[in-house]
Amino acid sequence: MLNAKKGRLLISEPALTDPVFFKSVVLLTHHSSDESIGLVLNHPTKIHLNEILNNIPLSDFPVYIGGPVEKNSIHFIHTLGDLIPNTEKVTDGLYWGGDFDTVLSLMSKNEITKDDIRFFAGYSGWGENQLNEEIREDGWIINNANKDICMKYSNPTLWTDLIKTKNRKYAIWANMPKNPNLN
Template identity: 55%
Template sequence: MLKPKKGRLLISEPSMEDSNFFRSVILLAVHNKNESVGFVLNQPTKVKVHHLIEDFPKSSFPIYIGGPVERNSLHYVHTLGEKIEGSQEILDGLYWGGDFQLVKKMVENNEVDSSNIRFFAGYSGWDEAQLLKEIRENTWITVPADKESCMKLSSNKELWSSFIKKMDAKYAIWTNLPADPFLN
């Protein structure tokens, strides 16, 4: 099993009781001895960025729920690299944050689309050894990430299932488990 690190994905076990992370796929943007920070890639909302940010250009960019921490904060993950000053590289070709005024200008000028930027309300966060403990308890499985998979627009179940199917065959049964096994 891979250890967590910046640029890897966390795949939740299928019966996670915490609804914030039910069948979720999380991109780790930070992982060090003090903290871990990530964004849930498969919890889109019907809310658009311009509905939340008053001076954001009208656009079709949906907001994703990044996690339960600071849901009033806006984050973005993108493939625009050096085009957005202040961006932090998460993995090869995938970045977090940067100059928000420049992002707004790029949206206004139609220089970006949903294939190269995603917006998140809040984030997922863990203190010190909390994430490692949860991984030892089999709450999460750590897998490699690539920018294409992270930027793919997909629903909760589709993205989660697609990663499970790529994993070891012993996890294949997970995709067939009901949301609530006690109703089976």
Template identity: 45%
Template sequence: MDYFKFNNNQKPEKGSLLISEPFLPDPNFERTVVLLCEHSSEGSFGFVLNKVSAVTLEEIMEDVNSFNEPVYIGGPVQQDTLHFIHRANYLEGGVEVSPGLYWGGNFEQLMILIDTKQIKAEDFRFFIGYSGWGAGQLEDELKTDSWIVANHATPDLVFEEDGENLWRAVLKQLGGRYNIYSNYPTDPRLN
């Protein structure tokens, strides 16, 4: 299944995926896939899609009952904040980052929908914290080959691909040398 289009020019944009290079030394982004929700000359913002935290939404929010869904670690910035992406086009105020894929929206409406069991858990992903880059920072990281860019993420990729295998699956989908990267060991000394 084709989840996205590969961009040979490595020009990130809203809805792009950033795939970390196999040996990116930053532990916050080791073998991660980041969904960019914003990208401009002023900076970039997104969420790590494949780092599950040890808590559920029900555990961190008092008003949420019977919604025992995992919360992901969106990145190292402001980990005391809660964010969400979804494929629920009926939620007011969501920003479309890629066709059928939305970021945020009316939080009060979301809480009512959760409380009245009117949403499908598999259509939402919640994050603590986010990944952020200042003006020119992401471009500098691209020049040092820290990231591979793929445009545009689809809801199927974000919500249906197993998070644990997401990094490897995206690289395999890109093919060529990236397919080889997908098989690199985490620690080459153990090879």
């Protein structure tokens, strides 16, 4: 079994009924015994970045729900590495955060595309050992992340598609209805 660490994915157990985490896939961008931070990859909004930053003319980059913490904050992952100062490497070819003014400048020059960067409103956060405890209680399945899953595979079926790659123990989850009590 894999352990939680930066650059891994958390796949929620379907009994997690919180709407932010129901059938969610979270990229861990930071993990320590003190805290863990991640971004939900598969919950798009109908909002685009140009609607949030209405005083800056931008292409309509989609915004995803990153998590329930600080919902009014913007976070981003990207493939641009050191082109964006103060970025943090998450895994091979994938980075988190960095200087937002540089991002806006590159966007205004059309030097960043939707394939290079993804934006999130809010983030997912856990306190001291909280995530490790949730994992011990089978609230999350841990999976390796890679740049392609995190950047190119952004549709809502990501959770189902990843569950189908796991062992047979989880196969029944893939077709589980939103509320199994209604069956």
